[in-house]
Amino acid sequence: MMQNLKPNLTQKIINLCNSQKDFTYNLSKNPLDYYNYIVSIESIKVTKNPSLEFGLNGLISDVINYKSIHNNKPYFDSVGMWFNNGFYYIDANLHFYDLGVAKEAAKLHNQKAIWDIKNNKEITIKY
Numbered sequence: 252m253m254q255n256l257k258p259n260l261t262q263k264i265i266n267l268c269n270s271q272k273d274f275t276y277n278l279s280k281n282p283l284d285y286y287n288y289i290v291s292i293e294s295i296k297v298t299k300n301p302s303l304e305f306g307l308n309g310l311i312s313d314v315i316n317y318k319s320i321h322n323n324k325p326y327f328d329s330v331g332m333w334f335n336n337g338f339y340y341i342d343a344n345l346h347f348y349d350l351g352v353a354k355e356a357a358k359l360h361n362q363k364a365i366w367d368i369k370n371n372k373e374i375t376i377k378y
Contacts, residue, residue, distance in 0.1 A: 261312045264330050268301040268311075268341060275331040275366075278315065279346060286346035288353035288374075289329065289366040293343040301332070301339050314343040350374075 258266065267274045277283045295310050317326045328346040332339055346368075347353035357365045357376045364373045 260315055261308060264311050264315075265308055268304075268307060268332055268339070271301065271334070271339065273331075273333040275329050275344070277329050278325055279328040283329070283346075284368060286328075286348060287367065287369055288347045288350060289331065289344050289368060290347060290353050290356045290360070291331070291340075291342035291362055291365075292327065292345050292356070292360050295330070295341040295343055297338050297340055299338060301341065307341070311341075317343075 264276050267276060275283065275289065279285075293314070295314060296304055296307060298304050301307060311330060314327055314330060315325070318324065327343040329344045330341070331344055332341045334340075345356060347356065353365050354374075354376060358378065362376055364375050366372075367374050
């Protein structure tokens with residue numbers, strides 16, 4: 252059996268999903284700790300078992316290749332997954348420096364919480 256020793260970016264993220272552990276895969280040119288907050292902007296998939304999601308490859312590839320209409324640069328800063336109440340949530344995210352801006356972005360995208368990178372904790376959004 253052949254093994255791909257140099258998986259592309261989509262496959263690296265799929266492999267992380269298949270590990271069924273929480274992760275954030277940074278797509279930004281800056282290191283993750285350069286920012287302060289992560290906000291989920293677009294849901295890629297909610298599933299009980301990411302390993303059984305055969306369409307996940309295309310969904311993640313679409314997110315990676317999505318470009319901003321303003322400067323044709325990648326739009327999302329990261330792809331992440333976390334487990335909650337029996338489901339895995341796989342999302343495309345943006346990163347923010349300012350807590351107020353991060354909270355507003357979260358509200359615009361109906362998020363219940365954001366992730367505080369520096370303090371490694373969830374911040375609940377109040378509506």
